[in-house]
Amino acid sequence: MTYAEVNGVSLWYEEHGDGEPLVLLHGGFWTIELFGGFLTALAERRRVIAVELQGHGHTADVDRPLRYETMGDDIAALIRHLGLGRTDVLGYSLGAGTALRTTIQHPDAVRRLIVVSTPVRRTGWFPEVLAGMAQIGPESAEVMRASPLYAGYERVAPRVEDWPVLATKMGDLLRRDYDWSAEAARITAPTMLVYADADSIPPSHMAEFYALLGGGLRDADWDGSKRGLNRLAILPGHTHYDITTAPALPDLIEEFLSTSS
Known part of the structure; x- marks a missing residue:
């Protein structure tokens, strides 16, 4: 458990388990702790490098906006800092967008990519989800103080008073339009998309x-000779908010990462 100085950010990361490396990226407002048993299951077979992104958890905010593109650069820089070579990257929600940008911007850094519960363009979210994103800001930060998200942040953040700043920057990020379709179509790293059957994405x-x-x-x-390298998994009985608790998810991930071709 330590910091890496990359791109002007003191990026907190933790290493769990042994084996081939897997970089793990969390959702918005999360800390590593909220992965719970999912991280434990992954670490039974992998060297999991779990990262807390800019402004989240132990990683203090810096004087720049929150952007998928800059966070993607941070992760690529961390991969180089740790000497991992081309490595596997898994992201959930906010972390999935970051993992996707890491792969697009730094194809030499990613061996295999796993995207959990995020769309390739902003309008891929359900309209009601977009409406909720539009409300995120300093006012919602006060409401969220009663949530487990704030409790986790409060336990570890180097500057707890930055909670409204994180909410403001997250709101700005989530209201920005994007469409990465053309860039995603050029990804050469084998990629698995994972969603819940009641996700925030149709x-x-x-x-x-x-x-x-x-x-x-x-x-x-x-x-199966004409099957491609990429995969799509839709997990029954789960939502965007609990997909990382799906019992089948760790085995699906391990099977995909262990595929030889």
């Missing part, structure tokens, strides 16, 4: 994203 967008990666465009033939 199944039509999940299929659209998968098709951009070349998935689901043709029959795989009787022997």
